[in-house]
Amino acid sequence: MKAKQFWYPLPERLIAQHPAERRGTERMMVLHRDTGVIEHRHIADIVEYLTPNDLLVVNDTKVFPARLVGTWSDTPGEVEVLMIAAAPESETVRELVWNVMIGSGRKCREGQTAVFGPDGELKAHLISKLEGIGMWKVQFECERPLMDLLDEFGRTPVPPYVRREGTREEELADRERYQTIYARNVGSVAAPTAGLHFTEEIFAALEAKGVKRCAVTLHVGPGTFRPVKVEDIEDHHMDFEAFTVPPETAEAINACKARGGRVVCVGSTTVRTLETVACRERGEDEPLVAPGSGASNIFIYPPYRFKVCDAMLTNFHLPQSTLLMMVSALAGRERILCAYAFAVRKDYQFFSYGDCMLIV
Secondary structure, three states: OEHHHHOOOOOHHHEOOOOOOOOOOOEEEEEOOOOOOEEEEEHHHHHHHOOOOOEEEEEOEEEOOOEEEEEEOOOOOEEEEEEEEEOHHHHHOOOOEEEEEEOOHHHOOOOOEEEEOOOOOEEEEEEEEOOOOOEEEEEEEOOOOHHHHHHHHOEOOOOOOOOOOOOHHHHHHHHHHOOOOOOOEEEEOOOOHHHHHOOHHHHHHHHHHOOEEEEEEEOOOHHHHOOOOOOEHHHOOOOOEEEEEOHHHHHHHHHHHHOOOOEEEEOHHHHHHHHHHHOOOOOOOOOOOOOEEEEEOOOOOOOOOOOOOOEEEEEOOOOOOHHHHHHHHHHOHHHHHHHHHHHHHOOOOEOOOOOEEEEO
16 A cells, blocks of 8 residues: 555644643544444543443553753754663663664764763763664763653653643643553653543543453554655554563453453554564464563554454544554544544644544
């Protein structure tokens, strides 16, 4: 398929720059994929669409303040670093060797040092260039724990289409709202945004109805924002992202499938985790979903046939993005693009801080 088949026009005014004033009040479009029927509701209404037979699966990854802004030690000018993941060898050096993305990274050179923090307390020494634009391996140098310093002067890595002035007020707001209320496992540089809409009240209502919930972990990397630049989508390659499926989650999903219930995935990262696990080779007596950890680079696009996911809550995605291609695989490309056209006409808010869509 061609990438241009997933393009749609979107007015810039519909790209949400801030979350809803109150979490849990966002609009929710409901798309019935069998009939194409569309309903306009709110996220709290999701309770009406789930039954005690269903299972809600979330991604409990936690975003950390992965964006650093500082200066070079030897040349004038600002440097911006996005921390991606600790390198394998970091286990032997206090977790201070990291793979990072540096703004204007192609102009950097090995041996350079970047300095961060009001007192220059954190230094990053460039070790070697990695594959990918702006990707480097760096050695951090600091007296205090790295994560403590990030909490002090690191910035929340909101997407590039969310414009920020860099004020402390904006940062404090993003730290609260660019995080799900159930985030547990630190490691993401982007939030699993479909989960941002949930509140304790919504979860309580689902629990009262008998809908069970479980979690996987997939640490979201910067590839989630990477555009598809090839003409044929089959030529696009996804980044690897680390995931974990706990034993209790695998057991709950297999039990749900056995009783004929629906596995309702919250977000594309949950879908990719479960479909990755289900795509493995397995024996006749092995369950559909097995517990364990690994790394996924699965790219889901039409006409992919889903093995685990039966329904999905997701935000509205960028034109020609891999996320739009995934939801098109679930509901059909034409139905998704039709629904998006309705969303534009109805002034839904798009992308990370925007409204959501329930595909059933």
